Amino acid sequence: MKHSGNNKELELVRLIQQHDTSAMRRLYDQYIGYLTAICSRYVLSKDDISDILQDSFIKFYTSADQFEYRGEGSLKAWMVRIVVNESLKFLKRNGKFSIIKYEWDPPDYLQDNESNIDDIPASVIQDMIRHLPTGYRTVFNLYIFEQKSHKEIAAILNITESTSASQLHRAKNILAKEILQYKLTRQWKKNG
Amino acid sequence: MEEKWLNEIRSKLENYKEPAPYNLWNSIEKKLKHKQRIYHAIFLWVKYPAIAAILLIIIFIGNNIFSPKNNKLFYYTKIQVTSKNAFSNNFIAKEDIYNKSHTLIVEKSEQEINHKKKAKTLHVSSDSIDVTNSHINKNESQDSSKYISKEEKYIPIKKLYSSYNTNKDPHIVLNKNKKHYSIPITIELYASNLTTISSSMNGQGELLTAYANNKETTSEQESIRKIWLNNLNKPTQTKITHTQPIRIGLSFNYPLNNHIIIGSGLSYSCLSSTFHSGTPSSNIHTQQNLHYLGIPIKIKYNLWKNKKINIYVSTGTMAEKCISGKTNTDYILNYNVVSVSSQNIKENSLQLSTNSSAGLQFNFTPQIGLYVEPGISYFINNGSEIKNIYKQKKLNFNLEFGLNFSIKY
Numbered sequence: 001m002k003h004s005g006n007n008k009e010l011e012l013v014r015l016i017q018q019h020d021t022s023a024m025r026r027l028y029d030q031y032i033g034y035l036t037a038i039c040s041r042y043v044l045s046k047d048d049i050s051d052i053l054q055d056s057f058i059k060f061y062t063s064a065d066q067f068e069y070r071g072e073g074s075l076k077a078w079m080v081r082i083v084v085n086e087s088l089k090f091l092k093r094n095g096k097f098s099i100i101k102y103e104w105d106p107p108d109y110l111q112d113n114e115s116n117i118d119d120i121p122a123s124v125i126q127d128m129i130r131h132l133p134t135g136y137r138t139v140f141n142l143y144i145f146e147q148k149s150h151k152e153i154a155a156i157l158n159i160t161e162s163t164s165a166s167q168l169h170r171a172k173n174i175l176a177k178e179i180l181q182y183k184l185t186r187q188w189k190k191n192g
Numbered sequence: 193m194e195e196k197w198l199n200e201i202r203s204k205l206e207n208y209k210e211p212a213p214y215n216l217w218n219s220i221e222k223k224l225k226h227k228q229r230i231y232h233a234i235f236l237w238v239k240y241p242a243i244a245a246i247l248l249i250i251i252f253i254g255n256n257i258f259s260p261k262n263n264k265l266f267y268y269t270k271i272q273v274t275s276k277n278a279f280s281n282n283f284i285a286k287e288d289i290y291n292k293s294h295t296l297i298v299e300k301s302e303q304e305i306n307h308k309k310k311a312k313t314l315h316v317s318s319d320s321i322d323v324t325n326s327h328i329n330k331n332e333s334q335d336s337s338k339y340i341s342k343e344e345k346y347i348p349i350k351k352l353y354s355s356y357n358t359n360k361d362p363h364i365v366l367n368k369n370k371k372h373y374s375i376p377i378t379i380e381l382y383a384s385n386l387t388t389i390s391s392s393m394n395g396q397g398e399l400l401t402a403y404a405n406n407k408e409t410t411s412e413q414e415s416i417r418k419i420w421l422n423n424l425n426k427p428t429q430t431k432i433t434h435t436q437p438i439r440i441g442l443s444f445n446y447p448l449n450n451h452i453i454i455g456s457g458l459s460y461s462c463l464s465s466t467f468h469s470g471t472p473s474s475n476i477h478t479q480q481n482l483h484y485l486g487i488p489i490k491i492k493y494n495l496w497k498n499k500k501i502n503i504y505v506s507t508g509t510m511a512e513k514c515i516s517g518k519t520n521t522d523y524i525l526n527y528n529v530v531s532v533s534s535q536n537i538k539e540n541s542l543q544l545s546t547n548s549s550a551g552l553q554f555n556f557t558p559q560i561g562l563y564v565e566p567g568i569s570y571f572i573n574n575g576s577e578i579k580n581i582y583k584q585k586k587l588n589f590n591l592e593f594g595l596n597f598s599i600k601y
Contacts, residue, residue, distance in 0.1 A: 019227075019231050021224050021228060024220075024224055025217070025221075028220065032216070032217075033209025033210060033211070033212070034209055036209070036213065037205070037208045037209055037210040046214075047213075049213055050213035050216055050219070053212070053216055053220075054216065054219050054220050057220045057223075057224070058220070058224070058227065061224055061227060062227060117200050117201065117204070118200070122204045122205055122208045123208075125205060126205060144201060144202050145202060145205070158413050172195075172198070175201075176197075
C-alpha cells in the first residue's frame, strides 16, 4: 500500500469530515507552527493570536465537509485562507486597522546590490514585518504572502487600489531600511 | 513581484514556524468536544427517530396491504342463503372495528314464517352457525318471531362462510355488496404559533457587527460609516424584535392501542425578525425571514376518550432545517434611505426541539375532529450564528390547533 503524503492527507481530511477529534489533534500538531507564524504576522498580541487560532480550528472542524481535497498543499492552503480571514475579521472588529492616506510617495530605498538577504534569519525578517504599522503590514502580508492583487486587496480592506499600492510601497521602504540597518549593525559587530 | 528581495522574503518565510500560544490545544479541544456533543445529539435525536418513523410507516402500509382480511377491516357483506324450498334468509354481517363490536343482523321475510312446510332456519349461536332442520307450523311461528328481530352476536365472517360450505343442502350465495374500509389512522392539519419577544439595548451593536462583516460591498460600508459618524454624540439604541413564528403542518398518526398513538409528519415554520440599530434619524434597519422545514415525532396518550371528546397528553421532538432565509437591510441617513442591501442566509446545522403538551379534541363526526393543544417547547441551541426566536427564547409556550381526520376509503 502506498504511503505517500497525499494519501495520508486525504485520509486525515476524511476523518475530520467525520468529526473525529483525534484527527483534529494530528492536524493541529502538523500545522500549528505554520499557522501561528502566519497569524502573528497579522496580529501582534499572543492572546489575540490564541483566540484567532482557536476560532480557526473550530472552523476547520465545522466546515470540513465543504472542503475539497485537490492534491498536495491544498489542505494547508485552505487552512491558511481561514486563518487569514479570521485575522482580518479580528483587525476590522477591533478598529486596530487604520489606513492613513498620504499625499505623496517617498522614493524607493533599497539598491540592488544591497538587496541580498540570504544570510538574514527568517525569524529576524518575521520580526521586522511585525514591527510595521498595522495598515502597511496588512497590505504587505496580503500582497507578498497571500499574493493578492491590489484590486483584490482594495476589495477586502475596503480601500482604493491606489491606497493599497502606496501602503505596500511604504511597507517596502521601511523593511528595506530595517534590512539595511540590520546588515550594517552586523557588519560593525563583526569588525569590532 | 518585481523585486528579488521580496521573492526571497516570501520563500524564506514560506515554511517558517513559530511555537503555538500557551495552552492552545486544550482550549481548542474543549470547544471541539462541545461541538462533537452537538453532532452526537443530532445523530441520536434525528437519525434514530427518523428511521423509527420510516419503519413505522412501512409496517403500517405493509400491514394493510398484506393482510386485508384481518380484523382491522370493517366491511359489510350481504349473505343470501337459499334452500330447496326457496326460502331465503338474508343476513347482513357487519363488523365494526371502531366500536369493537360485531353485529349480525338477521332479516327475514314475513312469508317464511307463515309457511307450513319444512324450512331451514338458522340458529345464530356465539361461535358458529347451526343449520338445522326444523318444522315450522303455525304454533312455532309465534316462537320463531324471535328470529325476526335483529340479533347481535359475534360471528367471524370466515367461519360463517366455511360452515355454510360444509353443509351440502343450503345453497349459499355470497353477494358481496359495497365494502367500506376504515383504517384507524388519522391525519392532522394544524397551525400553531409561539410567543413574540423583543429586546432592546443601548449602543450600536448591530452597526458594529455589520461594519466588520466582510461580505458587504463598498457602498454599504460607506453608508454604515456615515450613519455611525452621524450618531457619534447621540444616544443610540439597538432593538431586536422576533415576531411570532407561524407553523403549519400535516401529520399522520397511528394508534398502537387504545391509549397510545404515535405520529410523524412535516411542518413548515416561518420566523420573522427585525433588527434596528441607531437613532431615529440615522439607523440600519434589517428585516429577516427564515423558512424552516421540520419533521416532528410525537407520542400521544389518551387520558379519556368517548365518541365526542378526547383528552390526551403528548410529548415529542422535532428536527427542523432552515431551507431558506433572507435579510433585507435599509440604511437610513437623516430620515432618507441611502442604501439597501439584501443577503441570503444559510444555517447549516439542524434545529432540534422537544415539546410537551396536553390536548382536547372535539369530534364533530366520527371522522372529523377539531383539537386544541397548548404546550411547551424547548429549543436546543444548535451553535449557529443566526439570531432568531428559537435562540432568544429557548423555552416557549405554544398553542396548536387543528383538524383531525380519520380516513376512510
